[in-house]
Amino acid sequence: MSADTMISAKLLKIFQLHRKSLFVLLAFIVYYLTARLGLEVATINKQASPIWPATGVAISLIIFFGPRMAIGIFAGAFLSNYQTGLNIPASIAISIGNTLESLFFVLAFTRATSKNLFDVHNKAILGIFILILSAGISASVGTIVLWITSVIPPTMILKNWITWWAGNFLGALFIVPVAYKFKLQKFDSYKLANYQILKFLLVAGLVVVINNFIFASEPSLIYLQIFLVIILSSVQGLKVKAQKIAEEITKELREQKRNWKALTETSPVGIFLTDRSGNCTYVNPAWTKMTGLLSKDAFQQGWTQALHPDDMQLVIKKWNMLVSGETFSCDYRYIKPDGSVVYVTGQALPLRDDKQEVTGYFGTVQNITELYLNQIAVATSSRMSSLGQMASGIAHEINNPLTIIQGKALYLEKIIDPTGKVDFEKAKITIDQINTTIQRIAKIIKGLQSFSRDTSEEPFQKSQIKDAIEIALELCRERFFKNDTRLILPKVTTSNLMFLGSPEQISQVLLNLLNNAFDATKAQAEKWVKIEIEVNRNENRLLVFVSDSGVGVPPQIQTKIFEPFFTTKEVGSGTGLGLSISKGIMDNHKGRLFVDSSKPHTTFAIELPLLQEQSSEVSA
């Protein structure tokens, strides 16, 4: 260890031991210098200064280093006062006043704010109030001492007090908040401190000028100092309030920014922002993942390169519609750099400022590739399964008559061939039977045609409900019969019940309901399906009910059954499309398809506008 380091170590030890005393000494020096500075501008007499930064400095010292600093402050105050020519007792008294002032402020303020009852703004108001009181202590002690020692005449008491009080108050007003900020927050306050000191110097200069040139020439105006105090303190208060609001707004903004970030960065949905002219300014990770582009590649017009070439036109068209005030909502495709296609559904809306001016656009993009492919698979499989169902149905319906025709033809051949003699009676019967059976097949084929033909574009015509029911029954009667499901048909003659529409389409709906009813009764001991017709002549409505002996539709799925792809049947046997398509057909006919829960059995009803019949033949 060298001598130097030994010395510095020793010094450090001394410093540590006498640290507190050193601070007291420091307080003495600082206070003394500040007080001398204040006294330089004393206006009323040598002691009362209209600007007294020493009060602020004293309070700051106590805030930072504790009440112990009061010793230094007292010493500084004493020395500076004594040098103005006061005697020792008077200097001591005034110094006590100065010291008490600072101690009082710090203790009162710390105590009042210890319970965190006040926000920043209220704390500032409280601080100003306490400062008014503490400056009063110093001013009162000082003025009394000066009066007793006859430094001032009784006439000057009030003016002296006001100047003293105002000087101390203003001196603290701009310094104490800085000290508190330093103490409470570890923030970049040097700039703020500089600014505050500058402001203090400015105010101090102003006060000195006003006092020297206005109050000095016209002492009665000295009371105006009070207004100066009020104005300056309210400025300080307002500033705190503005700061508080600004801080709150900043806090809120920061929080919103954090939330936005968390939301967009974790969202599985692609999110983008553009400016007013559609130049992209932001895309979230989900978007970049979806498109395979980097976010910087998406900026400006870069996002358009993610669009599938075939959908480019569509998206641009929709985007232009959005710009002209319509909503943007469409399904389109992205193509990734690796060539894979992503199906998405996108929404966008304009962002507006307070004046309702569009500032940009916000959009979301959801990847629906899986859903889309699933739907295609379901649609294909349901088409296949309904095709299979239909094929087996047709085969069933046609194989029996074919067997008959084939057999009968063979029979004819036999009764004609061997002898040359023909039993015309037998031959006639057989030929008739063949013809009837051929007609039976023709009827089935006709029924099928009405299904395969796309009738959706055909104009509606006056039709009989009877025909629609007949077509539907033709394609399912056999199935019901063979499975022992009783078909209960309407007793009312329906020949005169007309509607405007397509009997083929209505029969599709009915066939669908009948097939559902058939499936519902399959596992039941008692199997029946009933068709009923009801006419509401008052409202001109025609109702056809299809009910069955099945277990019924559970209430919780009653609203779902009309949704596309909803099915309760086992995989492969139902398409889940029947009722939704049927509902569409009924809507086209200005009619309704609904579950009539007022009936005791499962009852589906179709309702059509009744066309007024020409003839009045009604039979029941």
Added chain:
Amino acid sequence: MKKNIKILLVEDEKLIRELVKDFLESDGFKVFEAGNGRDAFDLIKTNKFDLVISDVKMPGGDGIELAKNIQMLDGEKPIVIFITGFGDITEPEALEFGVVKIISKPFLPDDLVNFIKGLITSVQIRVSLDSFH
């Protein structure tokens, strides 16, 4: 010999029944008719048949039910064959309840008759071989 062969024809389609019956009878078989499975089984319980030709889907008791009931009979059982529409049942499935053959519609009555003749012959050969043993 054929006169002794008693066949029960079960089919709900009357014209098919008539047709097949005509052809079988002209070949010397004795044919009885039933419109559905239940009626057929009632007949089987009181009469002895060598062969049952049955449709599969019929109202009032289908062919499968009938075949199962026949399988559960004690003593000598008639041979059962199905005449059927489209994919109602596969042959391995049918075999499980003793149905030896499925003839798909549409069929020529001659083909059916020929098949039955062959079937009867093979059964008779087997029967006589058994008795020879």
